[in-house]
Amino acid sequence: MTAARLRLLRLLSAGGATAVTALVLLHVLGTVVPLLSAVATGRLINDLSGAGPVAASAVAVVGLLFVDQTVWLVRDLVAGLVVTRVDGRLRATVRALTAGGLSLDVLESTGFGDRAARTVDNGRGLGRRRSPGAAAAGQLAVIFRMAGALGATVLLASYFPLLAVLLLAVSLVARMIVRRQWVGLIDTLDADLLGQRRLFHLSELAVSDAAKETRLYGLGHWLAMRFRAVGHATYGPAWRQLWTVLRRQWITLILVTGAAAAALAVPGRAALGGSLDAGQLVTCVLAAWAIFRITAMGPEAYDIEYGLRGSEAAAELVRAYGRKSGQLTAVPDRPPVVKFEDVVFRYPGEPRAVLDGLTLTLHPGETVAVVGENGAGKTTFVKLLGGLYRPTSGRITVDGTDLAELDVARWRRRLSVLFQDFVHYPMNLRDNVALAAPEFSGGDDAVREALERAGAGELLAGLPDGLDTSLWQRGAGGQDLSGGQWQRVALARTLYAATAGRRVLVLDEPTAHLDIRAEAEFHERVVQRVDGVTTVLISHRLSTVRPAGRIVLLSGGRVTEDGTHDELLALGGDYARFYTLQASAFGGPR
Template sequence: MPAATAVTMALLVSRLDTSSSGEVFAVALGPLLAFGAVLLAGHVVDALAEPLRFVAEARMDGAHRAHIARLAAGSPTIGALERPEVQERVRLARADPDNWTERTPGQGALAQLGEFVRILGITASCLVLARYAWWLVPVVLLAAVAARSVGYRQGLAFIRLWLAGVSHGRRAHMWQEVLTQPAEAKEVRVFGFAEWGVQREQHHIHGMFDRAWAAGVRDLNRQWGRLALTVLGLAAAYVPVALDAAHGTTTVAVETAVFAAGWSVFTALDGLDWRNRLGALPVLQAARKLDEELGAPAAPAHAAPASRPEDAPLVRFEQVEFTYPGTERKVLDGLDLEIRPGELLAVVGLNGAGKSTLIKLLSSLYEPTAGRITADGTDIAEFGPAEWRRRISVVFQDFVRYHLTLSDNVTLGQADGTVPDLTRAEAAARDAGLDEVLARLPHGWDTPVARSRTGGVDLSGGQWQQVVLARALYAVRSGARLLVLDEPTAHLDVRTEFDVFSRLAAHRGSSSVVLISHRLSTVRQADRIVVLDGGRITESGTHEELMALGGSYAEMFAIQAERFGAGFDDRIEDGELE
């Protein structure tokens, strides 16, 4: 467009310069129409560019974010996701910029396309300059590149300075969340630290911006260098052409074309979108690293034999060891454990004994450091994580409260892609003791269980625990044959808990149940109880057998019985033990 504008403008000036006053209109009409057509084309391109940019950017970024979401959610285990460096890569690769230095892949790709188009425009303008004199091309181009390089270096230096303060910016954002969110509002007021929090926020804001503000002022003073290079470069081209036109060696039309083309070279180079291109590169680099770290391994060479859906498997831990990356302490050390088909097995132990780690290994969320876990004699790793997890259902102690409808919370959209079965969900709700809560909800299963949703309601900690228990039982009714419960009723009182477990034992069908609970009055209902201590099973038997043994289980039971006698029920209510 700039080259076409220069040529048509020169043609118009040439016709006006050589025509008599009587025939100006007739002579100038063609060039004038051509010049108008070029301006109109430029306007049309500008009008279409923004919506096209939005569509292309949205499609590319949407596909990229979907890929990152699948990559993170589809990672076979969670060990890599728990590493801080991977969490930072996920944050960066999500392409949701936290500050102006970060860009999305769509922005970077379109910036690169824009650079290519501008280079075409610069080439066309240089051809116009060369039509007058070849030496104009290096004179104008070198001056424009030099001026752009100065701005580029200043921009990179400012970005590096800005990024050095990003950690302060994140801390400022954290304090802003603390001071403005409803969840933290209670403690802000009760403990009276609002002003202290504001001061901390301001401290980090200044830590992020003060040096950037000072650098911005310095950069303003350094713009004189860029201006000098621009003036000198244009003067070196314009002055000789203007002198030639004044002496009649060339025409005013040529002078017009050179002036317009020379200026367009500077403006085109100055408009190269290097910030978007460079800002998108870290996103793509982070995504590439995540592909390497979270990508699913190759499928096993031989598919594992599948047991019949109605059968619970015989699961064995065989000399299993596990050590968290970056530590030397073995959480599990030569663990041998058998989970028999159809039994209710309770696992007890002190805090830090490795109970939750055992569950994550059983769920294929971690891989054993040594040893193996088998189902009916086959290593569960041979099933593949997705296939194995279709056979089990887990209620974690730190369960997630999804801001969705009750139906979605219980069925989770039916993981196998089929339509959720509300009849099955209602049966699971009865087994979990959730039916009374369901009856009081204004829209039944379609009620959002979050105040943040329109028409939503809040549930208590105990009611949420019934929701996640119904979620697990729904999975059992959908085919899972191993139910794992990690402190599933910690928010319930003893009487409600006893009722829930009685119904659970009655409705588990042929499924095996692994129960972890801090209340030993509950685990005494189990078919078998094992004590986990020092990364190994140290005691195993029924409640009566372990009490007769007089070991650590008997000691823990006696201590807890004494607490119950003193009026404590060991119920966790919103994170506190009563």
């Protein structure tokens, strides 16, 4: 535990040398001033009895009181600054880790989720936040509080040594008991982090993407009842334990009451016997009160235990998933040869393999269409290509190098992917397009060109503020788009990335929200005008992929047919059957 507390103190280095130095000096003043006040107050009492000049003693007491209150106010401000900086540094580290090269199977794992939850947990349920910065500042405060108690013990021991030692021992025992009782609540809360995440997702349903259906189907009452049930299941054990802790406070109450009685009785008896004057009596009582201050479990004591687990969780994330420099192969800038070599993949916890022996080569500069029935593994293929998951067995190579050995973050900067469930970013149109390649400085001309190539020229012309139009439907003044319009914006985002130098272009169901006319123009407007890249088209609408130079059919988790449209029709296999069915349904040509 001592090592953990030292790690907390080391976190303070992120708070800035000036701020941390100021905080330490303020704590030193906050420790010394109460002791000086006890002595000065005792002297003032004696001076009021005619033993000395009252004015000087009064000025000393008032001055020390002013300094004490000023230190208290300024210390909280400085501590808040240090806490914010420490938490900001830690959260930036975790954000960089999670937004980097980690695969989705890691991000979706329970172990990663629990650690991440402990790192950023806001303490909802007991009114505490899991702040490593607050824990570090709290540890510093406790150290000086202990130092103040030891100083007060020394002061009281100059009059009553045995009483001073007794009060310090009782105070430490009472603090230990209280700490053990209250800190045990954290273990109870940490036992059900999954429940806490469920509560978060339930609360999001009513105000996010499910808001329309929640209201349309009258799910408000059901949602409220479900939230209440999960809340009781998640926090019920902690609430029950809290009630148990409150009922056991009589133990510390007896200890502290007995010690307080002794702190008053012993000096009081000495004063009545004439061996202690009034000023010394006041000094002894104030010194005893300063010792008792360590029994109080202030917010910093709880913050230490709660935030300590957050900092440890963050450290575990960095140790387990932090990238080691110098171990990853660079990624070539030219269009690569990508090979899937007998790749098998199953999602964590799933017995069935989605891809089962997939072998496929993507040659530089070609346009390949990947088709198949729903569940054939087309989208999983894209996720593996992007390094979002790693194969269960087999391997994926880029110019002969295993993808697992590449710098995944750099590899992804060579990809431009339009997912089927693309994101509607709550920002203006310009940023919705340019986010695909933030490192590219093509300016507004490149954004407009990408929108034009995606067939969104009319959309741009009709927006009130052009590229500056906010597409945040929940924000004031924001404008939402239709499904087809969002599809064109997403296409423009992908094409903008290709212009920025992305060498592998992946389009997953790129015409799902487009009408028949727009779909017919898609290949000519988009695919044929992309030069110097390898293009992968994924679609269940075979009319979209018909012009592709090469079509592969996935079935049973592997490639079962591979060729041009005419070659696959002549083969008379599953592709020919699927195409004939779709053509007859829509009256299209064979």
